[in-house]
Amino acid sequence: MPQSDALPSPDLLDLRAELPAEERTRLERIEEHLQTVVRPAVIEPWTRDEFVPDLLPGLGALGLGTIFTDGSSALFQGLVHAAIARVDLSLSALVGIHNELIVGTIAHLGSKEQKAAWLPKLQALEAIGAFCLTEPEHGSDIAGGLATTAERTEQGWTIRGSKRWIGAGTLAQIALVWARDTADDQIKCFLVPTDTPGYKATKIEHKTGLKIMQNADIVFEDVEVGQDALLPGATSFAQANDLLLASRAWVGWQGVGAQQAVFDILRSYALQREQFGKKLAGFQIIQQHIAEIAGNLMASAGMMRQIARLAEAGDLVMMHAASAKATSTRLARSSASLGRDALGGNGIVADYEMTKVMNDIEAIYSYEGTYAINSLIVARALTGVSAFR
Numbered sequence: 021m022p023q024s025d026a027l028p029s030p031d032l033l034d035l036r037a038e039l040p041a042e043e044r045t046r047l048e049r050i051e052e053h054l055q056t057v058v059r060p061a062v063i064e065p066w067t068r069d070e071f072v073p074d075l076l077p078g079l080g081a082l083g084l085g086t087i088f089t090d091g092s093s094a095l096f097q098g099l100v101h102a103a104i105a106r107v108d109l110s111l112s113a114l115v116g117i118h119n120e121l122i123v124g125t126i127a128h129l130g131s132k133e134q135k136a137a138w139l140p141k142l143q144a145l146e147a148i149g150a151f152c153l154t155e156p157e158h159g160s161d162i163a164g165g166l167a168t169t170a171e172r173t174e175q176g177w178t179i180r181g182s183k184r185w186i187g188a189g190t191l192a193q194i195a196l197v198w199a200r201d202t203a204d205d206q207i208k209c210f211l212v213p214t215d216t217p218g219y220k221a222t223k224i225e226h227k228t229g230l231k232i233m234q235n236a237d238i239v240f241e242d243v244e245v246g247q248d249a250l251l252p253g254a255t256s257f258a259q260a261n262d263l264l265l266a267s268r269a270w271v272g273w274q275g276v277g278a279q280q281a282v283f284d285i286l287r288s289y290a291l292q293r294e295q296f297g298k299k300l301a302g303f304q305i306i307q308q309h310i311a312e313i314a315g316n317l318m319a320s321a322g323m324m325r326q327i328a329r330l331a332e333a334g335d336l337v338m339m340h341a342a343s344a345k346a347t348s349t350r351l352a353r354s355s356a357s358l359g360r361d362a363l364g365g366n367g368i369v370a371d372y373e374m375t376k377v378m379n380d381i382e383a384i385y386s387y388e389g390t391y392a393i394n395s396l397i398v399a400r401a402l403t404g405v406s407a408f409r
């Protein structure tokens with residue numbers, strides 16, 4: 021914990037103290053770059069819904085394309101996800117999806133050839149991927165409802181259907197597409213280069229949250245790929261579910277980072293802004309806001325620390341991950357609302373960052389399973405009774 025006269029860092033439980041020295045140094049190097057280079061560079065693009073391609077090489081150089089596969093501890097991975105979320109939830113979404121759902125899927129379920137062709141470029145962040153699961157008519161009920169089809173042909177497969185909300189769908193070099201095999205009705209995953217004829221991605225305009233992340237509607241019009249496009253390890257929805265276990269835990273860390281941002285922004289604002297001749301930080305109600313945000317943040321961080329322990333031990337199950345995701349994003353939403361109130365009118369001006377964080381949190385509250393769906397998953401595990409199919 022920072023000492024005496026220094027104010028505490030937003031790592032209020034000092035989780036980094038548990039990292040081996042080498043990982044702690046690496047985390048601090050990453051945080052330094054994120055705070056000094058990335059944080060000031062994302063505010064304007066956020067207001068214009070623009071992606072920030074120029075920031076990717078810097079993230080790649082820091083190894084942010086490899087954290088899932090380079091043997092880092094689960095706690096280090098979590099603290100890195102939080103550090104990125106603390107400066108920008110869109111970039112955190114990109115890096116999280118990239119590591120957990122793109123690199124992770126290919127590394128665990130891909131063929132030797134798929135790994136050799138794509139992992140080096142992906143890990144250097146020289147290429148990015150799109151994870152294509154959700155559809156226009158099937159969000160929460162995707163497992164049962166998935167309608168995109170893959171039909172066996174003499175040469176390979178023909179993919180037909182549409183997807184919605186796909187992160188980086190207009191920017192990615194490859195898409196991992198979940199489609200239903202018309203022969204056996206199983207949901208399988210296909211690696212589709214995005215320059216394949218018939219792949220049509222359109223940016224979703226006018227989002228009010230996660231505005232830097234480019235989400236797309238994608239249509240697959242008779243997209244023909246070879247037999248080698250099928251990921252040999254991804255031959256049923258159970259494999260997608262295994263990936264969602266890790267990615268739900270990652271979103272829990274996003275909730276931690278987002279609350280660190282709320283805490284950072286509010287504390288520095290309250291120590292500068294004066295009303296009635298004194299700093300906002302000296303008003304009791306503002307102090308209560310700060311204390312409540314700190315409590316939410318520590319509750320989320322402490323829970324995520326234990327989630328990392330369970331992951332390291334191989335004991336993490338969906339009930340844990342779903343609860344962590346739901347709880348951390350619920351608390352983040354509550355913290356952002358307090359933070360936004362405490363900035364007064366400036367709480368709705370993007371230059372002051374709070375409204376950026378608050379709006380971005382709305383997206384993480386709904387993706388990777390909405391709050392309701394994750395709650396139903398938890399309660400099903402706890403009661404043995406399913407409220408949905």
Ligand SMILES: Cc1cc2nc3c(=O)[nH]c(=O)nc-3n(C[C@H](O)[C@H](O)[C@H](O)COP(=O)(O)OP(=O)(O)OC[C@H]3O[C@@H](n4cnc5c(N)ncnc54)[C@H](O)[C@@H]3O)c2cc1C
Pocket residue numbers: 117151152153154158159160161184185186187230235383386387388389390391392393396407408
């Ligand atoms: C910014 C963003 C990025 C995303 N990125 C990706 C991506 O890269 N790849 C991808 O595949 N998907 C992505 N998604 C999709 C995301 O996973 C879905 O939005 C999510 O699963 C919810 O689906 P939906 O939006 O269709 O909501 P719906 O399923 O239509 O839900 C609407 C409301 O109904 C509630 N509801 C639904 N069913 C039930 C029930 N049985 N009981 C109680 N309440 C219920 C929900 O909780 C919600 O409140 C992204 C979404 C967002 C917003």
